[in-house]
Amino acid sequence: MPRHPAAWYDAQYHTRAGIPEALDILTQWTERSVATRAALPARLDLAYGDGPGETLDLFPAAQRQAPLLVYIHGGYWRALDKSDQSFVAAPFVAAGVSVILPNYALAPAVSVQHIVRQMVQALAWIWQQAPALGVDRRRIVVAGHSAGGHLATMMLACRWPEVLAGMPAGPWRAALSLSGVYDLEPLRHAPFLAPDLRLTAAGARQLSPARFAPPAAGSRLLALVGGVESAEFQRQNRLIRRAWGAGVVPVCEPVPGHHHMNVLHTLADPAARTHRLAMEQLQG
Numbered sequence: 001m002p003r004h005p006a007a008w009y010d011a012q013y014h015t016r017a018g019i020p021e022a023l024d025i026l027t028q029w030t031e032r033s034v035a036t037r038a039a040l041p042a043r044l045d046l047a048y049g050d051g052p053g054e055t056l057d058l059f060p061a062a063q064r065q066a067p068l069l070v071y072i073h074g075g076y077w078r079a080l081d082k083s084d085q086s087f088v089a090a091p092f093v094a095a096g097v098s099v100i101l102p103n104y105a106l107a108p109a110v111s112v113q114h115i116v117r118q119m120v121q122a123l124a125w126i127w128q129q130a131p132a133l134g135v136d137r138r139r140i141v142v143a144g145h146s147a148g149g150h151l152a153t154m155m156l157a158c159r160w161p162e163v164l165a166g167m168p169a170g171p172w173r174a175a176l177s178l179s180g181v182y183d184l185e186p187l188r189h190a191p192f193l194a195p196d197l198r199l200t201a202a203g204a205r206q207l208s209p210a211r212f213a214p215p216a217a218g219s220r221l222l223a224l225v226g227g228v229e230s231a232e233f234q235r236q237n238r239l240i241r242r243a244w245g246a247g248v249v250p251v252c253e254p255v256p257g258h259h260h261m262n263v264l265h266t267l268a269d270p271a272a273r274t275h276r277l278a279m280e281q282l283q284g
Contacts, residue, residue: 002188002189004189006189006190006191009189009190010190011230012190012230012231012232012233013186013187013230013232013233014190014192014193015146015179015229015230015233016260016261017192018230018259018260019259019261025261025262029084029085029087030084032086032087033083033084033086033087034086036087037083037086039090040059040090040093041059041060042057042058042059042060043058045057046058048102048121048122048125049121049122049125051105051118052105052109052110053104053105054104054105054118056082056100056101056103056126057082057083057086057100058098058133059086059092059093059098059099059100059101060093060098060133060134060135061093061096061097061098061134062096063096064134065134065135066096066097066098066134066135066136066139067096067097067136067139067140067173067282067283068098068099068100068126068130068135068137068139068140068141068282069089069092069097069099069100069143069278069282070100070102070123070140070142070143071089071099071100071101071143071144071148072101072102072104072119072143072144072145072148072149072151072152073085073101073144073145073148074144074147074148074264075106075146075147076146076147076196076197077106077112077115077147077197078106078107078108082101082102083101085145085264087268088264088267088268089101090268091268091270091275092278092279092282097282098133098134098135100126100133104118104119104122104151105118107196107197107198108195108196108197111197111203112184112203112207113203113206113207119151119155120155120163123155123158123171124163124164124167126140127160127164127167127171128164137171138173139173139282140171140172140173141172141173141174141175141278141282142155142174142175142176143175143177143178143278144175144176144177144180145178145264146178146180146181146260147181148180149177149178149179149180149223150180150181150182150207150209152175152177152180153175153177153180153182153209154207154209155172155175156172156174156175156219157209157212157215169216170215170216170217172219173281173282173284174219174220174222174281175219175221175222176221176222176224176274177221177222177224177240178224178225178263178264178266178267179224179225179226179229179233179237179263180223180237180240181236182210182236183210183211183236183239184203184208185201187199187204188204209243210239210242210244214243214245215244215248220249220250220281221240221249222249222250223237223240223241223249223251223252223253224237224251224254224255224263224274224277225237225253225255225263226255226260226262227254227255227256227258228257228259229254229258229263230260233260237252237254238252240252251277255272255274
């Protein structure tokens with residue numbers, strides 16, 4: 001039985017409903033992303049697989065063997081597209097970092113399990129193809145926002161040598177998760193979301209990184225959340241630190257004054273701590 005009434009789960013997790021300017025922000029993301037694709041050299045819609053949604057966009061830095069940021073978009077696994085958030089790439093490319101945005105198929109057409117497998121496939125493809133892509137596979141950071149934060153965290157926990165021969169246990173410099181979800185059980189009880197995700201209790205456990213053993217030695221997760229987000233998103237952020245420990249999650253903090261949507265802007269703002277944290281991992 002759920003611990004709270006259904007309305008409570010919607011109030012805690014239906015993020016756009018609590019942000020009056022949500023549609024304006026989505027429009028801004030689209031406009032900034034169109035401008036980014038027009039301004040930057042790019043290799044769009046590279047195939048990392050043969051299935052629906054299995055493409056990615058590469059925004060290369062000017063120099064080869066650049067560090068790489070892999071950014072995974074959010075949308076509760078059921079909305080948005082890599083092209084909606086191309087704007088994230090611009091400040092990193094300007095700083096000499098290549099950026100890849102992978103796509104994935106969306107619920108309810110596919111399950112969250114399927115999406116996780118797609119991201120595993122995408123990241124293995126990126127690691128394998130790194131020399132041809134002009135990036136340094138020793139300096140790759142995986143980042144994501146909201147559902148993308150969950151997916152980025154799952155990539156840190158993956159057993160990579162079992163996925164692709166020759167991959168190390170910890171192939172990524174770090175993962176950075178903005179407003180991620182680390183325990184999926186509450187989402188089973190949110191009426192606005194549950195019918196699309198169709199999570200079972202067992203499925204939610206298998207997809208919840210907070211229920212996993214800590215990832216490979218040397219792995220780092222930077223977990224941030226908007227300072228004015230709901231109590232549940234604050235709890236989720238603290239939960240992954242408790243589950244994996246401060247050694248694996250050295251950064252676990254709110255971003256003051258930001259809600260679930262505009263916290264993403266801090267990743268694309270060179271003056272913001274979020275952006276600086278990402279750059280430190282990429283260049284360190």
